Amino acid sequence: MTEVASxxxxxxxxxxxxxxxxxxxxxxPFGLYKDCPYWVPPLIKDELETLDxxxxxxxxxxxxxYYLAYKDGELAGRIAVILNRLEIEEQGKKKVxxxxxxxxxxxxxxxxxLEKVYETGRAENxxxxxxxxxxxxMEKAGILTQGYEVMNTMITWYHFPYxxxxxxxxxxxxxxxxxxYRLTIPPSIKEKVAKFSGIIKKRYGLSVxxxxxxxxxxxxxxxxxxxxxxxxxxxxxxxxIQQYQIDYYxxxxxxxxHPDYITCIKDEEGKLIAFSVVMPSFSKALKKANxxxxxxxxxxxxxxxxxxxxxxxxxxxIDPEYxxxxxxxxxxxxxxxxxxxxxxxxxxxxxxxxENTAVQLLWKDYNPVQHKERSTFKKSL
Numbered sequence: 001m002t003e004v005a006s007x008x009x010x011x012x013x014x015x016x017x018x019x020x021x022x023x024x025x026x027x028x029p030f031g032l033y034k035d036c037p038y039w040v041p042p043l044i045k046d047e048l049e050t051l052d053x054x055x056x057x058x059x060x061x062x063x064x065x066y067y068l069a070y071k072d073g074e075l076a077g078r079i080a081v082i083l084n085r086l087e088i089e090e091q092g093k094k095k096v097x098x099x100x101x102x103x104x105x106x107x108x109x110x111x112x113x114l115e116k117v118y119e120t121g122r123a124e125n126x127x128x129x130x131x132x133x134x135x136x137x138m139e140k141a142g143i144l145t146q147g148y149e150v151m152n153t154m155i156t157w158y159h160f161p162y163x164x165x166x167x168x169x170x171x172x173x174x175x176x177x178x179x180x181y182r183l184t185i186p187p188s189i190k191e192k193v194a195k196f197s198g199i200i201k202k203r204y205g206l207s208v209x210x211x212x213x214x215x216x217x218x219x220x221x222x223x224x225x226x227x228x229x230x231x232x233x234x235x236x237x238x239x240x241i242q243q244y245q246i247d248y249y250x251x252x253x254x255x256x257x258h259p260d261y262i263t264c265i266k267d268e269e270g271k272l273i274a275f276s277v278v279m280p281s282f283s284k285a286l287k288k289a290n291x292x293x294x295x296x297x298x299x300x301x302x303x304x305x306x307x308x309x310x311x312x313x314x315x316x317x318i319d320p321e322y323x324x325x326x327x328x329x330x331x332x333x334x335x336x337x338x339x340x341x342x343x344x345x346x347x348x349x350x351x352x353x354x355e356n357t358a359v360q361l362l363w364k365d366y367n368p369v370q371h372k373e374r375s376t377f378k379k380s381l
Contacts, residue, residue, distance in 0.1 A: 009072050011112045016066035022051060025066050028078045029102045030291060038151050039158040040283045044291040046252065051080070051100075057244035058135040061086045066100070067116050069109050077103035079113040081120045082135055086242075088126070096121035096381075098131035099140070103163070110166045121381045130175050130378045132157065138241060138249060142178055142351065143167065147372030151283040153312050153350055154256070156180075156374070167377040175378035178351030183313075183366035185345050189336040190365065197333040200326040205268035208334060211259035220264055221250050223272040227317035256282065258305050260342075263334040265327060273322050276331045277315040278338070280308035281348065311339065311347045316359070328362055 016025050026047045033039035049055045051066065062084050069077035082097035098117045103110050117129050133141040144152075144159040152158040200206065211217050225246045256279060265274040285304035289297030318327055339347070347366070351374060352359045360368075 009106075009108070011076070011109055012070045013112050013116060014068050014070065016068060021068065022048065022066065024075065025068060025078050025100070026051070027291070028068070028075060031075075032102055032104065033158070036158070036160075038149060040152045040154065040286050041289070041291045043286070043289070043293060043297075045293070050252075056135075057242075057248050060244060061242065062135045064135070065116075065120065067113060069103065069113050071104070071106060071109055076106065076109045077101075077113050079103075079116065081117050082131075082133070083120070083124065084135060088124075094125070094127040096124065096126045096129050097133050097135075098129065099134050101132045101163075102159075103166070105160070105162045107166050107169060111170065114170070118381055126381060128378055128380050130376050133376055136241070136245060138245065142176070142374030142376050144372065144374045146370075146374075147180070150371055151287070152372075153180075153348060154279075154282045154286060155314065155350060156372075164375075164377075170379070172377035172379045174375040177354040177373065177375040179354050179360070179370050180351055180372035180374075181349045181360070181363055181368040182371045183347040183349065183363055183368055185336070185339045185347060185366065188340060189333060193329055193336065193365070194333055196326060197329040200329055204322070204325065204327075206265050206273065206327070206330065208330065209264040209266055209272075211262055211264075213259055214254065214257060217257065217259060217262055218250075220272055220275070222246060224264075224275050224277075224315075224317060225249075227272065227275060227319060228315065230317075230320055256301070256305075260338060261311070263331050265330055273319040274327045274331065275315075275317050276313070276335065278311050278313050278335060278347070280304050280342075280344075281310040281312050283310075283312075307343075309343055309345055311342075311344045313347055313349045315350075316362075323358075332362075332365075 014021070016022050026044055029039070030041060051064070053059045062082060065081045067079050067081070068075060078100060079098055080100040082099055084097060087093045087095060096117055098114070101113070103113060117131070121129055132143060133139070140155060140157050142157070143163045144157065145164050148161055209220070225241050229241055258279065261278045261280070263276045264272055267273050282301060282304050285300040288300040316331065339345070349363065
């Protein structure tokens with residue numbers, strides 16, 4: 001009997017070093033998830049610009065190297081190895097980050113990609129690795145661990161169940177965990193919310209700023225990000241948002257903003273003390289666009305802005321001086337009136353750290369159902 005020798009698959013990891021390879025890096029998930037109805041593709045142009053050192057100002061304080069994995073000559077995975085210098089040098093977190101991680105269901109490919117993270121971390125005398133995360137805390141983070149049959153939002157990643165299994169097999173532990181909720185919007189505002197909102201406005205001399213067009217929002221954007229820094233600076237994932245990042249995010253997401261969906265609250269001196277950003281859900285529109293605005297992607301996004309029964313709650317910031325004083329009642333009154341006028345009956349929250357119970361309590365009157373969960377994974381070097 002002839003004995004057949006087993007042939008070990010060949011896994012090769014290549015550093016991205018030219019525009020063609022960067023395009024392969026960005027578009028790899030389009031093939032991996034092409035038959036998945038729940039994966040929402042990013043816009044390819046936006047992804048290329050985000051990863052481009054010459055276009056994204058985050059690289060003033062961050063460094064990144066991108067790798068592609070090949071198994072038997074076929075593209076099988078990708079990973080970004082990231083050093084956030086603010087985090088390492090100013091906050092003293094000896095962490096090497098990784099992000100933009102996608103891989104076929106082959107743990108050997110996962111191991112080979114992660115080895116590149118370890119190499120960088122050890123060369124920099126860092127002590128642990130954590131991911132998937134972006135360059136800063138304003139970007140996508142976490143491996144999906146619950147909610148595989150729900151479309152991801154515009155600012156989150158989708159993953160197959162085997163991703164988390166790979167990390168568990170490789171001895172990783174969960175570090176940060178985020179939860180997401182689906183909220184049911186009643187057909188009219190509850191009387192107690194409207195009454196309490198009026199009391200809080202009168203008690204603290206607060207008023208709502210309303211916007212007629214996008215241009216009116218711009219003067220308040222810097223203050224909004226300042227409130228975000230003050231609102232979340234005690235959370236474990238916090239890295240201060242820099243002014244150049246504010247300018248970049250302003251430009252990147254401004255086209256998606258609709259003035260009706262922005263709520264800002266000011267005090268008697270005109271100082272911004274709270275805000276919220278809600279958007280119509282763009283998940284279905286981005287799915288139809290399939291990574292491109294042209295020829296028809298822009299039309300799907302425009303339609304999602306105009307007519308939608310689903311919204312996504314993106315950001316909320318409240319001056320620490322006003323936290324716990326009922327200001328959220330004003331925000332919810334504004335949102336409720338908006339949702340009812342727009343025919344929106346369901347809202348998704350974006351990821352909230354599981355320990356951030358103060359935010360989660362905000363949803364108690366809207367029949368919250370936790371429908372997704374995601375975590376970053378950590379391992380000592």
